[in-house]
């Protein structure tokens with residue numbers, strides 16, 4: 001029998017007992033739908049996490065240098081970091097390491113009161129070099145960014161985040177107004193465009209920036225940095241550039257291995273790789289659960305197929321009498337089981353993907369589908385049909401036609 | 408065409424004791440003969456027909472079909488013999504209930520590797536007088552109609568030999584009569600027919616009668632000379 005006719009005949013046989021076919025499929029539908037939905041929701045969540053990190057990290061073509069050895073947890077603040085990263089380190093890297101486009105300097109603190117008239121807030125306060133906005137890809141909603149001239153002249157000007165503007169000015173136009181940062185007056189020069197939410201959904205707009213020279217001399221009175229943001233010409237060269245930056249800083253800081261570095265070079269790509277890995281672990285657990293559900297579906301197919309084989313003994317006898325070989329009968333039942341399971345898988349994928357889409361939209365996330373997982377689901381449902389169809393098909397092939405045909 | 412040489416068939420009962428259904432059965436049936444195998448219930452007729460139809464193998468003895476010893480063939484080759492050289496008709500029709508008449512007739516063609524031939528299936532239904540019932544499900548047909556569909560099915564692969572086990576056993580006399588008429592005309596068309604029955608009335612349609620008693624050939628009578636094929 002040709003493959004096409006085997007499938008057509010199996011299809012007819014299934015179509016003729018729709019109720020049984022449906023119940024056979026049910027387990028696989030549920031398992032595969034769960035697999036697809038969980039995987040897709042997981043994928044949507046993972047992609048959203050990546051987007052949040054991307055927003056926090058700004059661009060991907062950067063390296064972040066922090067003072068101190070090892071990875072510091074949380075946000076570094078001037079009061080708590082080692083005073084090892086100095087202002088001249090920035091220009092030295094920009095000039096001395098090939099592949100570096102520019103270096104932004106940052107001093108940050110988040111324990112300063114900021115007030116305007118009666119309103120007070122405690123935002124993240126950043127002293128930044130004038131190129132910071134370009135390096136990070138930040139834009140202003142109104143007013144202007146900090147300029148070279150602001151930095152050179154130690155101007156007391158600030159560009160404030162959207163949250164700070166809202167809390168301090170409550171609808172009033174902040175441009176040109178004077179706010180007090182730790183009791184030092186600063187004139188608002190611009191309002192930043194909203195940066196949205198970072199990891200965990202926290203707002204990234206509760207912040208303001210001032211020229212880093214002003215911050216150093218008039219606000220913090222510190223001559224070291226909390227962060228150097230190194231922008232690369234080519235994001236793919238980040239590993240090599242990171243190594244060159246380390247070598248340069250060791251030289252400048254007179255660190256001779258095995259002495260520990262007094263700085264840490266991090267790359268957003270490494271961080272993102274870490275996040276992606278976490279997502280993978282989660283999806284493995286999810287996959288395991290759904291695979292088990294699908295296997296239970298396979299067991300359902302097997303038991304209903306076995307019932308079907310005993311109900312269809314006479315049919316098997318007739319087919320054998322008119323010339324079907326054992327292999328023909330085996331193939332017929334195997335194809336039926338596989339068709340049922342694959343069909344259940346297909347329906348499951350549609351339901352699962354539909355469910356995931358609804359779920360993502362309810363969470364206000366753009367839906368995402370994990371295609372590798374969906375491909376796996378298809379393969380799994382076909383495999384389940386074959387594996388769980390084997391025993392019933394073997395049973396069918398070994399029905400004694402004489403016995404089955406006896407009236 | 409059919410040569411049975413000292414065929415015996417012994418079954419194993421559930422409790423292990425042997426039952427001998429056929430003992431040293433020997434006869435030859437020439438191509439184009441219409442033979443009835445008659446005997447009481449339990450005399451071994453079905454056992455014999457199953458061996459002749461390549462569904463079963465003898466415990467001892469030889470069975471040749473068209474000169475070939477088919478009793479020693481492996482299972483799948485016996486399937487091929489059934490597919491091409493034998494058409495079966497059963498007492499209880501054995502149509503697939505969820506398939507239409509024409510699909511039932513087509514069934515044997517599924518296992519020949521040839522292209523599907525619905526036109527031939529329809530022609531065969533016409534031949535047995537059921538052209539207008541082609542799309543009816545088996546369960547919607549009367550017993551006589553079902554048996555005629557079964558005969559059309561047996562003819563699908565154009566086998567030289569037709570074997571029928573009590574084909575009129577489940578039919579009223581009118582339907583039985585028309586089924587026997589059909590066998591007679593098929594015989595006149597040149598087919599070799601071996602028909603099992605316990606009914607003398609039915610046996611009268613055949614040219615020759617082999618009487619079986621307790622698994623042994625009791626008599627072998629030619630009723631009338633072979634009609635010219």
Ligand SMILES: Nc1ncnc2c1ncn2[C@@H]1O[C@H](COP(=O)(O)OP(=O)(O)O)[C@@H](O)[C@H]1O
Nearest residue numbers: 418419420426428447448449450451452453454
């Ligand atoms: N599979 C079997 N196992 C045991 N005994 C059987 C089996 N098939 C037939 N028999 C016995 O063989 C004898 C002949 O049976 P069968 O060929 O069906 O006779 P008939 O068709 O003439 O009624 C009976 O005694 C029956 O009980």
Ligand SMILES: [Mg+2]
Nearest residue numbers: 452453454572
């Ligand atoms: Mg019988």
